Amino acid sequence: MIEEKYMRRALQLARGGEGRVAPNPMVGAVVVANGRIIGEGFHRTYGGPHAEVNAIASVLPEDRELLSEATIYVTLEPCSHYGKTPPCAKLIIDTGIPHVVVGAPDPNPLVAGRGVRMMREAGIRVDEDVLKDECIALNKRFMTAHTSGRPWIQLKWAESADRRMAGVDEEGRPVPVRLSSPLSSVWMHRERANVEAIMVGANTRRIDNPRLDVRYWGGRNPRVVDCSGEVDCRRLVEDLRKEGVTSLMVEGGAKLLNSFIREGLYDEVRVETSPVVLGEGLRAPALPEDVHLEKTERCRGNIIAFYRR
Ligand code: AOF
Numbered sequence: 001m002i003e004e005k006y007m008r009r010a011l012q013l014a015r016g017g018e019g020r021v022a023p024n025p026m027v028g029a030v031v032v033a034n035g036r037i038i039g040e041g042f043h044r045t046y047g048g049p050h051a052e053v054n055a056i057a058s059v060l061p062e063d064r065e066l067l068s069e070a071t072i073y074v075t076l077e078p079c080s081h082y083g084k085t086p087p088c089a090k091l092i093i094d095t096g097i098p099h100v101v102v103g104a105p106d107p108n109p110l111v112a113g114r115g116v117r118m119m120r121e122a123g124i125r126v127d128e129d130v131l132k133d134e135c136i137a138l139n140k141r142f143m144t145a146h147t148s149g150r151p152w153i154q155l156k157w158a159e160s161a162d163r164r165m166a167g168v169d170e171e172g173r174p175v176p177v178r179l180s181s182p183l184s185s186v187w188m189h190r191e192r193a194n195v196e197a198i199m200v201g202a203n204t205r206r207i208d209n210p211r212l213d214v215r216y217w218g219g220r221n222p223r224v225v226d227c228s229g230e231v232d233c234r235r236l237v238e239d240l241r242k243e244g245v246t247s248l249m250v251e252g253g254a255k256l257l258n259s260f261i262r263e264g265l266y267d268e269v270r271v272e273t274s275p276v277v278l279g280e281g282l283r284a285p286a287l288p289e290d291v292h293l294e295k296t297e298r299c300r301g302n303i304i305a306f307y308r309r
């Protein structure tokens with residue numbers, strides 16, 4: 001019997017790897033026998049054991065005999081390759097688990113259906129696509145990177161009520177203005193901890209001199225990709241992908257953001273709007289036409305809007 005509640009539990013476990021597993025996906029696994037969870041696990045850290053390994057290892061000695069009649073729920077197709085760890089499909093076969101329920105297929109060309117095939121060829125019953133949309137959404141960064149030849153890209157900026165990103169001094173030079181709120185900075189740092197790279201334009205680097213780290217949240221600081229003057233955005237992101245990067249945040253300024261918008265290089269846009277009116281100053285980019293509002297959050301007078309393609 002397939003029960004979605006176990007896949008939901010596996011999804012919840014998978015999130016335990018947030019900020020620690022990239023460029024790998026977040027994956028969770030639950031082992032069930034006789035209507036009881038006998039094992040649980042998730043991919044905890046990049047380079048470490050996969051979810052299935054941890055879930056199977058967590059089964060208590062007195063429950064191990066139940067493995068021969070158990071079902072394992074995994075949010076991602078078990079892998080078939082020898083990477084940093086041996087194939088999970090092989091582990092499941094060797095453990096003698098007769099039934100596997102899979103959330104989403106693994107688009108990594110090293111796996112891409114081979115995990116499911118290996119297990120079926122070994123006589124295991126494999127059911128696929130259970131809560132597939134949720135399982136794909138959980139790993140939007142990993143999925144986009146493996147299906148589009150570029151990292152998943154989020155554009156991010158903060159603007160005033162009159163759509164400006166910076167003020168100007170008497171000589172007309174741009175001056176930085178704090179438009180984001182302290183609480184939103186915490187959320188922001190959490191999002192930063194979830195991407196592998198951050199890009200800023202040369203002017204932003206010079207004027208704002210942002211630290212671009214995750215100090216308010218914790219975790220790994222993303223690598224900062226500097227770019228000056230005219231940049232070939234497409235080339236830049238394709239090169240990043242070739243280096244293995246699966247997620248990128250573009251934090252400004254307006255010129256760099258506009259180049260990404262023009263090239264259609266984005267998956268999400270995050271705009272924080274402050275009630276402050278600047279009157280004049282650097283104009284914020286116009287939102288891309290093909291994004292739709294996903295959700296908004298209020299943050300001490302500021303409104304943060306998330307748009308998705
Ligand atoms: C799974 N379970 O928990 C994860 C999987 O270098 P490795 O050995 O860690 O392999 C990384 C790849 O394995 C990753 O790109 C993705 O295709 C898959 N991740 N697979 O069966 C897991 N994290």
Ligand code: ZN
Binds near residue numbers: 078080087
């Ligand atoms: Zn694996």
